[in-house]
Amino acid sequence: MKILADENIPLVHSFFGSIGDIQQFSGRELTAREVQDADILLVRSVTRVDETLIGDAPLKFVGSTTIGLDHVDTEFLDARRIPYANAPACNSDSVVEYVISALSFLSEFDDFKLEDKSIGIVGYGNVGSRLAKVLAKLGMNVKANDPILADAGEKDLCSLEEVMQCDIISLHVPLTHDGPYPTYHLFDEPRIAALRDNQILINTCRGGVIDNQALRRKLEAQNAQKSRFRVVLDVWEHEPNVDRALLELVSIATPHIAGYSYDGKARGTDMIYQALCRTLGLPVRHKAAQFLSEPPLSKLAFTSQADSRWALNTAIQACYDVRMDSWRMKALLQRETLGSGFDALRRNYPVRREFFNVKVQLKNVDSDLFNKFRALGFKTKN
Numbered sequence: 322m323k324i325l326a327d328e329n330i331p332l333v334h335s336f337f338g339s340i341g342d343i344q345q346f347s348g349r350e351l352t353a354r355e356v357q358d359a360d361i362l363l364v365r366s367v368t369r370v371d372e373t374l375i376g377d378a379p380l381k382f383v384g385s386t387t388i389g390l391d392h393v394d395t396e397f398l399d400a401r402r403i404p405y406a407n408a409p410a411c412n413s414d415s416v417v418e419y420v421i422s423a424l425s426f427l428s429e430f431d432d433f434k435l436e437d438k439s440i441g442i443v444g445y446g447n448v449g450s451r452l453a454k455v456l457a458k459l460g461m462n463v464k465a466n467d468p469i470l471a472d473a474g475e476k477d478l479c480s481l482e483e484v485m486q487c488d489i490i491s492l493h494v495p496l497t498h499d500g501p502y503p504t505y506h507l508f509d510e511p512r513i514a515a516l517r518d519n520q521i522l523i524n525t526c527r528g529g530v531i532d533n534q535a536l537r538r539k540l541e542a543q544n545a546q547k548s549r550f551r552v553v554l555d556v557w558e559h560e561p562n563v564d565r566a567l568l569e570l571v572s573i574a575t576p577h578i579a580g581y582s583y584d585g586k587a588r589g590t591d592m593i594y595q596a597l598c599r600t601l602g603l604p605v606r607h608k609a610a611q612f613l614s615e616p617p618l619s620k621l622a623f624t625s626q627a628d629s630r631w632a633l634n635t636a637i638q639a640c641y642d643v644r645m646d647s648w649r650m651k652a653l654l655q656r657e658t659l660g661s662g663f664d665a666l667r668r669n670y671p672v673r674r675e676f677f678n679v680k681v682q683l684k685n686v687d688s689d690l691f692n693k694f695r696a697l698g699f700k701t702k703n
Contacts (some may be wrong), residue, residue: 322360322381323366329365329668330386331586332423335612336594337363340371340603349561349664356380357362363593364392366577367560372397380599388412388580391496406596410447412585414523414675414698417452419579420491421697422643423553425634427521427572430551434630436460441484443507444494444526445470452491458696462487465525467494468502485512489521496527510535518548525579529555533564540570555579561663564653569654576647576666582641584675587613616678625685633693 322341326333328349336599337343341361355608356362363473364370366387375383383405385393388406398405413523428435440456445467457463466484467475484490494504508531510521516519516522523532528638536552541551553573557563560577568574580586598605618639623632648664653662676698683691685702694701 323360324361324363325356326363326385327365327368329586330363330559330590331583332590332609333363335421335552336590336607337361337372337597338607340597342574347664347668353378353632365538366392368392368395370398375401375403376511381404382595382597384412385533387584390587396456401674404600406593406600408589408592409571411589411592411605412580412582413447413451414677415582415585415673416448416493416579417455418582418637418641418698419525419555419643420452420553420674421455422637422641423523424489424521425575425637425693427553428630428645429634431551433550438462438489439464439487440563441466441487442489443467443490445475446476446493446523449493454696455696459693468572475545485515485676488519489523490516490524490532492526494530496529497541505529506532508532508536510538513539516542516550520551520560521551521553524555525553525555526620527558528554528555531558533567534602537570539568542565544570550640561660563659563663565624565654568651568659570667571682573643573647575643575652576650578646578670581667581670581673581684582675583672584609584613584678595678616695617672618674618679620680620682622682627686629687629693631689633697634681634693637676637697640679641673 324337324341324343326343326345327344329348334343348365351368353374353376356375359378360381362380362383364385369392370383380403383398385407387407388409388411393405424435439462442453442465453465455462464479464484464487466481467478471478471548496505497503498505510532513535519577540552552571554571555575556577575583587609594607595605621636653659656662658672680700681694682700683703691701
């Protein structure tokens, strides 16, 4: 069998090599001609899978090693009776840790304590709900909005207007253009204009959820007033050709890599491998744990003399310092064009491991600090 696989899917040969012949491709450059004689198609979110790409190709399976399916025309695949699968929640912890790293940096930069802040989470699915639980355990006042889940009976959700009043707003919704609650330009010009000059806006879901031009105008105005309005963008409209002026203005800028932890990507590959095995009736012979190497950082230790805030920020940033990704992204401003550099950063992304890989030894620290480390996902030891 011929297996077409995105070059950014890790461990693809380890998982799928015994099933067929693997040919890798650049996610944005895959053509219908390449797909025509393929049996299995493995993609990430940058590849639009629809009738234009697939045509009448005799595909036996389409797998997306990502949490969402908004880049896949599932109605077309259903009509063609082509089985498909995605990897829900595979990189949820990676995105949560990205947000936490960003807040860790901003709390130091602007000198505030997380427990003194409120955060509004828009979208209460796998990522949003996990983030809410972690941040609540860190002492933050958490509010969440998800009208679809609210209609389904989910409790303790609030209106978008209530979320808009929070000190920090973090977006975790799929990109939809229709239905009762479309999210395309959910944060449009009026909503962006209503944001206060001391708020933080974070987007790690889809670029089109925010009107990027309206956001740029807001930041230009706020910059002129020297306000403390902060924006963290991992996703952009018209990727990879992001708005140069917006890139320069945001506090933290990254190339759609919030979910790019190696653990999360490997988990996604594992989930799609298992789905393919079920579809083809093959035995499951592999697990991601077989192939993951030892993490570069495995132990940290803090004593009773450690300031709690310093200890948490030190551990978070030792595992993942989002500033490094932002510096690399902003270095693209030296180029005439941004698109190729954006994709190169994604293609050559360094190995990043999740917090659970690190054991933190805490000697005679108070229970509150111990519990916060556990909430973040670190392995803890007294």
